[in-house]
Amino acid sequence: MTPYEFRLAVRTHDFRGPTAGHCGEYAQANLAILPESHAHDFLRFCHANPKACPLLGVGEPGDFRVAMLGRDIDIRNDVPAYNVYRYGELSERVGSLEAIWQDDFVVFAIGCSFSFEHMLALEGIALRHVEARCNVPMYRTRRENRRAGVFGGELVVSMRPMRGPDAIRAVQITSRFPAVHGAPVHIGDPAELGIADLARPDFGDAVAIRAGELPVFWACGVTAQTALMDAKLPLAIAHAPGHMLMTDITNASLAVF
Amino acid sequence: MTPYEFRLAVRTHDFRGPTAGHCGEYAQANLAILPESHAHDFLRFCHANPKACPLLGVGEPGDFRVAMLGRDIDIRNDVPAYNVYRYGELSERVGSLEAIWQDDFVVFAIGCSFSFEHMLALEGIALRHVEARCNVPMYRTRRENRRAGVFGGELVVSMRPMRGPDAIRAVQITSRFPAVHGAPVHIGDPAELGIADLARPDFGDAVAIRAGELPVFWACGVTAQTALMDAKLPLAIAHAPGHMLMTDITNASLAVF
Structure with missing residues (x-):
């Protein structure tokens, strides 16, 4: 199935679930949608925090067809589930944005770790959360994001245990892909990030760290979502966790060398 | 002082000491010299173990002017001190090879960690052994080299403690420089390399590993020297440890991207 066909299946509600593992050669995107009044600040926030919030694309105000992300995209219907936040609280989970779309909405598509995980898997690097069929563990850190207007908060990281080599x-591998979080931000001691207990992630699921393994931490797109919630905008929209936007952008095309 | 001027100072015995810290923008080289009868095997050994023995240059048999390494080089006199090995034992340390040069000698110049340490320092990464003004700690591992003829033995690594970031x-940084050992071979657990105690290096000096730091291990050019000794050739020559050949090759020119 091509990404285009996949989006059509989502749009017609033939596909509704989490998107992990589908169209593995293509980049999936974190989604943030907010009114134009705060869009410039959010764009500055993403630009100032590129490890956590690398932008794959930004739409024109009111545009739900963000052509740079793929053929014939309809952002209102091409994601299997959306979270609608009002004043920072989750108010609804919806399967389409048609009923609430506004002409001043600006779409932000942010790179997703599925892309670099695909590249790691191609090189034979096993990922514990994939083996365990659970979500990657994610942690709030005490590392402050660079603030832009109402957007700030702390970096969220994902963690994958690995042997040294x-x-x-x-x-x-991940250094080649800055558009999907790039190189890790930390290896080893979680205390340096202000993480007290790896067994208790703030999002996702805990995974085992075996003898001889190091925890490897990457900046995580959830950072954008927590910044969006913390800003307590009257209205903001994101994809529901795990339910990403499938783009026509190949992971391979994102390599900078 | 240019590398050419530095070599002239060595040649005229105005300079006699270790070469660390001189002409920092230029690659220094580990030196191995052996008769043509074993040169092909040694070349195959270097080729098969490129992390430990990356070749910067190989001379024609009998040629002590290896032009690819620099202007007007005289390998017999341009290194401050040479170790002469007979049947695998150190027999003499000499300041010139003129008295023992043979027409069948083949010169091998192997990349040195000074080059990547210079690149790390340029990016503000502190090196413990430099701060402590001692030699980098080096360890024999239990990882077998790929054998070529009489040359084999185990990988030797150097270790630098660092915080995760x-x-x-x-x-x-070091991935860009495969000609000077490239990326580390291991981070973290020394037992995985068969190293029992980091406080007891086989070569060089022990350095402190502070809380929150990880030991980072690179393949080391001493691997070539131990392989040369283990082969117990009737005659083989190497630079004396720390007394390297200064080349005209800039470190920057060795970057592969």
């Missing part, structure tokens, strides 16, 4: 190879 | 940056 795999960690080295993973740094090399 | 510096270790990530160091992987990125």
